[in-house]
Amino acid sequence: MSAPLTSLDRPNSYIGRAVPRPNAKRLLAGRGRYVTDIRLPRMLHAAFLRSSHAHARIISIDAEAARALPGVHLVATGPDLAKICTPWTGTLDHFKGMTSEPQLPLPLERVVWAGQAVVAVVAESRALAEDALELISVDYEELPAVVDLDAARQSGAERVNPAVGSNICFRAQLDSGGVDDAFASALHVIEQDFSFGRHTPVTLEPRAIIADYESESGMLTVHHATQTPYQFQDLYSRHYGIPEARVRVIAPDIGGSFGMKLHVYHEDMAVVGLSMLLGRPVKYVADRIESFVSDIHARDHQVKARMAVDAAGKILAMDVHDVTAIGAFSTYPRTSVVEGNQVIRLIGAPYDFKSYRAALEVVFQNKVQTSQYRAVGHPIACAVTERMVDLAAARVGLDPLAMRANNVIADDAYPTASPTGYKFEALSHQACLERLRRLMDYDALRAEQAELRRRGIHRGIGIATFVEITNPSPAFYGVGGARISSQDGATLSLTPSGEVRCAISVTEQGQGTEAIISQIVADQLGVAQEHVKILTGDTEVTPHGGATWACRGAGIGGETALQAARQLKANILEIAGLILQEQPAALDIVDGQVVGKATQKPRLSVAEIARISYFRSDTLPPGTQAQLTVSHHFAPQGYPFAFTNGIQGCYLEVDVDTGFVKLLKHYVVEDCGRIINPMLVDEQLRGGVVQGLGAALFEECRYGETGQLLNGSLADYLVPMAMEMPDIVIDHVETPTADTILGAKGCGEAGTAAASACVLNAVNDALTTFGASINAIPITPARVLKALNRY
Amino acid sequence: MSRAGDLDEADDAVRVRMVVNGRKTACDVAPRDTLVDCLRNQLELTGTHAGCEMGACGACLVQLDGRAVHACLMFAVQADGARIDTIEGLAESGVIADLQAEFHRRNALQCGFCTPGMLMTAHDLLSHDARPDRETIRDALSGNFCRCTGYEAIVDAIAAVAEARTTKASQPAEGSSS
CATH class of the missing domain: 1.10.150.120 ([2Fe-2S]-binding domain)
Known part of the structure; x- marks a missing residue:
């Protein structure tokens, strides 16, 4: 009762409110419409014969029997598609010196990983297409496969691409100076090697695409389960020589993406070509095994790290070397080196020290490509940094939380920059740290841990501070020559009955994009949220924009919607002013009614303004042209990225007899700036954390010596399930960015960024009394027992 | 009635009768079609999803005679005579x-x-x-x-x-x- 009124008490104040997602009800009724569900008239189905070898030369392909099978419409090999599709190369100009072989939908001469698509069959059903695959024989000459990362780096190693001199894709170095001096003068030098396994996004809906080329009009329509329809419109247009305006990409409901569905896949490019060759719609849905061998994988790093620390526990310097394996090609169009680049630039980012040196080596292997997956590079940088901080704390004799409190960049030190040159506008490490201490009841948890340890129960507490990159400017891809937009566009209309329709270029994969855009538009216009309809995911309907990746939907898409809504509101009030004989500045809109700003008394409904403007323009003053549709674009300016920060805590128990780790509770304090919908932010964090927990304990793509993936099924590749996951307690600090009116930054990757680091630290904390140490992810029971010398 | 011998394969279809979401339904399936294929493709009940095709992910769960079962682990012919309730049916009821x-x-x-x-x-x-x-x-x-x-x-x-x-x-x- 006595609580003061906040901005949320005003009508239509949706920014900051936990409202459910309007578009989720369909999904709850089984009325989602995923690409997997779509059937078009005369649609055919593609299936792919895949390479059984990790590296081999194609001698010959015999597909006569497959072609003769009734119901088979087309069997295509590399040369068939090479005639109509230009090759692509996964390099960007700002990564100096990087190389990668040109790629085509299907290979001409060599296969470079086990599972690579080699021959496409298009038939009247998927089952028939798969029957036909069994009738195809490919004669291969096996070549030496580059499987092991260390072996790949040796001079004289077998090469993934025999035409070039080494398996190195890219090298980079950073050096702020003063590193050797700092190490020479430090009381403590901590050194540690780390290894991070390969894992893969495992979206529940696999990749799915339907390409529908109509030769009469030269129009290509692609129903594509992707985050980035505009990027694919551009790519299909350029690689198949179709004018951009005749390529339409529709991304309907998407069954999970997490970065995986924004890369170019050979099969997807092939399907476009197959549809062009046949003049009919062609559908391809990866089955689960195909997903494991052809979706991008992620991570796969070997890191050597050193940290110099003074007697008081102050971090003086870090020196790191990251080697990462990316498969046989660098992925197109975003490359496979962004991950490593972000690893070396994010290491040490939360901490106040000056001397930093890093080297990055990105190496080819005969495995499927790795590339951007949720929290690109962050989990590696975070795990290395945070484990080193814990090792340093132990050496100095400080509590891990105290060690961090001594070293994080102070909240009053902004603006500032990381030793690697990232510019920070305003972060809140100290506030988050103190909030986490209270949220976890840290001291009580430590006391409980000590008490249980006396009873032979080994619990661990892990802490991980992090920084996340969000709202990327063209510095991310545009400067490297990629036609990937960092701006977004929205077209906002007042409909004749006074409702609002917003077509915007950010896309929905379930994170709540459409919900938050409708909140922002309703809030800014002064109408009820249910009167705002959002359209996304169709290049024919919305303006061109970056869409959804790198945590840009709320910060950039949201600001686009906000600015568009303000423009539309101004246009509505201009007409209202004419009708009411009032200055527009003296009017406002509240709950769909134009009101006097001073009196807040309703004067005229927005619906009435729409009615008059659309149907009785004759009653408006001569010369009036009501502009009830506005199109608006917004590109981020100011800081190249809006960095966010936060801290996570993990409480777990290690069974030292079996090596099993039981996660008990997870804690997150996060600062993503202005929060538009607290419930959706929390759910982004929870989902992100769980992907990090899976990486920490379970997930790993395991390969045999010949480069065969050994665990390509959901029974063999372990993903986090409900039973193993803890409840996750979340709190927020809100430091809006001043670069936008909205002030929002991203939050989708924050959970994943630090969760695995937290678990790594917590497991090591639990094992302290045994003198055991683990510095590899995933932390499998076998690794735990090995560390305990029990296996 | 087929003129060409190689069209005989079409004769493999088997008629399956089920009560799907409360309605008597008959459809012709190939013996190798799974229940999830039949529900999604022939009956257009696309609310049931195929996620892993090996009973690990639960995306294809439907009710068969009142029990939750994996529609990807059953052949459609095995469901002959059964009562199937999918998400569409449960939602509408x-x-x-x-x-x-x-x-x-x-x-x-x-x-x-x-x-x-x-x-x-x-x-x-x-x-x-x-x-x-x-x-x-x-x-x-x-x-x-x-x-x-x-x-x-x-x-x-x-x-x-x-x-x-x-x-x-x-x-x-x-x-x-x-």
């Missing part, structure tokens, strides 16, 4: 309306691909155990993979519905209102 509303209110779904299977499991669980604790709910969901949510909101939603149903059941009939 209103029996899971409270679960759907609570999932919506708590945002216990993101991409929605696992959601029909989650609702099947939740419905199955609550019909056997009116007051499951969180551990029991998590255990019941151990065959349902969700990559988006982290599960907690799903557990919360099911727990809340269990509590609401129990409260409602314990109230005298005249005290109920709508």
